[in-house]
Amino acid sequence: MFLAMPKVVDREQYRKELLNGCVELFAQKGYGSSTMRQIAEGLGVSTGTLYHYFKSKEDIFMQLVQELCEQDISRFFAQASEVEGLEARLQAVMDFVLKNLQYYQQQMLLWVDFFQQTRIGSDEELQFLRQIWNGTRDATVDYLQLPDTKLADFLMIFIDGLIIQCIYNRSAEDADWYHSQSQLMIQMVLNHEQFSS
Amino acid sequence: MFLAMPKVVDREQYRKELLNGCVELFAQKGYGSSTMRQIAEGLGVSTGTLYHYFKSKEDIFMQLVQELCEQDISRFFAQASEVEGLEARLQAVMDFVLKNLQYYQQQMLLWVDFFQQTRIGSDEELQFLRQIWNGTRDATVDYLQLPDTKLADFLMIFIDGLIIQCIYNRSAEDADWYHSQSQLMIQMVLNHEQFSS
Amino acid sequence: MFLAMPKVVDREQYRKELLNGCVELFAQKGYGSSTMRQIAEGLGVSTGTLYHYFKSKEDIFMQLVQELCEQDISRFFAQASEVEGLEARLQAVMDFVLKNLQYYQQQMLLWVDFFQQTRIGSDEELQFLRQIWNGTRDATVDYLQLPDTKLADFLMIFIDGLIIQCIYNRSAEDADWYHSQSQLMIQMVLNHEQFSS
Amino acid sequence: MFLAMPKVVDREQYRKELLNGCVELFAQKGYGSSTMRQIAEGLGVSTGTLYHYFKSKEDIFMQLVQELCEQDISRFFAQASEVEGLEARLQAVMDFVLKNLQYYQQQMLLWVDFFQQTRIGSDEELQFLRQIWNGTRDATVDYLQLPDTKLADFLMIFIDGLIIQCIYNRSAEDADWYHSQSQLMIQMVLNHEQFSS
DNA sequence: TATGAATGAGTATTCATTCAT
């Protein structure tokens, strides 16, 4: 009865290893342009094995996104949880974003690519994505100790907008521009808080 | 003497008609998923005819984007140029964006899709996109009578971020949420201007 | 009744001008790779006009070949008819071939290309080609004042073989090799004549 | 330990079977006019399978040529190696050529067709072809025990020229003509050797 | 559990030819 247990654990672990092995390829070539054969080759396995662990290319991607998001949030809190005060914490958030800007740019392109390719609209996938967004938003509310979600939403919209700029600016060469815009954002939020009180 | 003239006019005009006929299909299916066959069928012509007027699928897209951008800006100014005062003009800008939110969501998806499909990096296309962004930004600076581009950039980043939300929210059903966020944005800018002076 | 005559002459002349205008394109790109549009553009006319003077692409080619062959033979005799003696005349033939080797290489490739593209086997086209071969052979017999066709055939087979080498040697850069082989050929024929008598 | 071996053997063997299955189609329709779909159908496999074993149409052709050449040379030596004396050996060579004339005619058309379609000039392919030519030439020098390559080149040029005649004569119906020409060739070479010594 | 051979519908693009103007 318990003989199968270790196998399951192994399977789960192996699955995660495979997922982590996909990150780079997806980041470089996007979702639609990464073929199952390339993924398999990159992982050093056969396509058959891939289909043994994931039911489709779509499935690989969804599981990958989930995995990465969990890693992201915990990575942020690992280094920023002891900072105190609204301004310092806003600064910490923006610093983290800017430092990982290229990474998030790739992620954003990946997502949009995925949504264009798989025209689903199925509630399932939509729910899934919303969950991720709301999770991140709630974590932000908590971290900044804001009274409601409105300001966190505002901040995250701005961050998304900032990430999108990669399409026009290609890579983070315009570091100054990104920096001054994020400072402006912080100032805006602080002003707003001052007015409110 | 003028016998050859009408043909030229017709060709140019017909080309524009074909472009307008593509909008809907591209909006619905994205760039990568719209096949030349589908485009041709949607227009009621043969694929050969399509290639008679455009040299490639990419060409169709680039010309379409240019066409739409010109229409967008002139459409905005047609209805909003006589409004006076910073607040009212911000309001006008945000109203325009929200009213056409679905349209801009589709446009943004289309662009990202296009860039994922055609891994270009060629300066030509990049220049092209930047031009559009800068053009819109400058028009915004002019319209809002702002002293510099910084605030206009900030506004446009926010707008891009807002548009991106379509991925999570699908369609503009959450009209209230969009509206309250844009009001917050307006408030932020006004506060900032007050502080500055 | 005679009013139409000049028109016919004009038509015939114009047709030949068009043919001559095709030579370079066909030589550069071969038969199959020369499109009707390119031919038309090269001639500065529309495709419609092309079809007004020739009933098909095939027709253009056949008429072109005929035209060129007539020119070739008369061009040779224009410069070599006064030479006397078998050896000198053989030399004249081989010199002419080597001097125009590139041209004949292109012609040969053109022919083979044409035959591969248009899998006809229709007697008509075959007859046509044989006529050309026989015509050239007979002219050679006459020119060299040979007693029968056998030796002329032998010479022409060798020349065809020499022309074919372009596939391996690309362009006539190996001029020495071509020259020594043709000298060997001349020697062979002279030896043979000596033995016979 | 040897469990994985059979698969490799099978793959290589199957690849050769596929190649042999292409010969007839290529011979009948040429290179450019044989579509991948037709090739696949002729082999009783899908186009996907074709691309599983060969990376392109060009690749199929190159591998096919190599395969056939190896077969040709070994087939000749299998039946002609014990013949003695220059005349007898020349006779053996010409007999072999004439007996397989149709086959070589098809091969030559195939090659020229291939070179017209794939406007390469790339050194790689050119090298490849030259190798084949030189290899055959050297084998001829060895077999005839000639002092240098000059006479072998001469012989092979003649053979190429003979093969080219298929364009005019279609099939080997004119067997007598071919035979008398090859006898003439043999006589020529023998005369030449006599003179030289 | 793992393999990789097999599939075949689907992709953008080309091009000889026709025909209304």
Place this chain on the structure above:
DNA sequence: CATGAATGAATACTCATTCAT
């Protein structure tokens, strides 16, 4: 006579997925 817009079947090649071994 001349134009060039329109056609649409045909091309090489791709790729997510299946399944026998």
